[in-house]
Amino acid sequence: MSDREPDTRRLAARSLAAGDATGWFEKLYAEAAAGTAEVPWDVPAPSRHLAAWAQARGLDGHGRRALVVGCGLGRDAEFLAGLGFAVTAFDISGTAVRTARQRHPGSAVTYVVADLLDPPAAWRGGFGLVLESNNVQALPADVRARAIANVGPLVAPGGTLLVLAAAATGSAEGPPWPLSRAEIDAFGGEGPGGAALETVSVERIADGGETLVARWRAEFRAAG
Numbered sequence: 001m002s003d004r005e006p007d008t009r010r011l012a013a014r015s016l017a018a019g020d021a022t023g024w025f026e027k028l029y030a031e032a033a034a035g036t037a038e039v040p041w042d043v044p045a046p047s048r049h050l051a052a053w054a055q056a057r058g059l060d061g062h063g064r065r066a067l068v069v070g071c072g073l074g075r076d077a078e079f080l081a082g083l084g085f086a087v088t089a090f091d092i093s094g095t096a097v098r099t100a101r102q103r104h105p106g107s108a109v110t111y112v113v114a115d116l117l118d119p120p121a122a123w124r125g126g127f128g129l130v131l132e133s134n135n136v137q138a139l140p141a142d143v144r145a146r147a148i149a150n151v152g153p154l155v156a157p158g159g160t161l162l163v164l165a166a167a168a169t170g171s172a173e174g175p176p177w178p179l180s181r182a183e184i185d186a187f188g189g190e191g192p193g194g195a196a197l198e199t200v201s202v203e204r205i206a207d208g209g210e211t212l213v214a215r216w217r218a219e220f221r222a223a224g
Contacts, residue, residue, distance in 0.1 A: 039073070070091055071090060073099055076131060080131070081109050090111070132151050132163045132164070152189060155197065155220075161197060166215060
């Protein structure tokens with residue numbers, strides 16, 4: 001194994017030291033595009049926890065809209081599009097969005113640049129499925145609550161929010177910085193129209209690996 005510091009940790013540390021909580025995402029994708037860094041979640045398959053959840057529910061997206069928060073290079077967005085959803089997928093990194101479009105020519109997914117800390121007002125209450133997968137865990141504590149509060153209101157009445165996140169790591173260094181149960185519960189604090197989302201399930205899943213030892217998979221539903 002290489003002793004080189006992970007690119008995510010190196011770039012996040014520099015960004016946070018400069019008082020910028022999110023700038024490191026663009027730096028990571030830009031360096032990766034130049035061949036000087038690696039994006040650790042750049043894998044061809046969708047999240048297996050998303051795929052298992054969808055299979056267990058026989059998920060059918062036809063006639064429904066989905067939003068993928070922090071879509072990165074598009075693996076989960078393309079998976080949901082394959083299930084029939086009309087998918088909007090956003091990332092704060094312009095390089096990530098451009099790369100996703102290039103990797104998936106002819107894709108039905110609408111890839112856009114947007115910021116979870118200030119999402120477009122037109123998106124409120126607009127999506128039958130909102131997927132927040134492993135993004136808030138990459139934010140420091142001082143902006144995390146704001147990010148969490150911005151997710152639930154994007155769900156349409158009767159819609160579903162699925163949250164996937166690190167629950168525990170073998171190191172205090174990050175990113176990722178694992179989410180507490182209280183932070184997971186906070187995703188249900190507000191849905192469309194300001195009403196709380198119903199907690200359908202919160203699972204803590206053993207996940208193995210060198211550092212990541214557990215994950216959250218939480219499902220919330222908006223009244224409709």
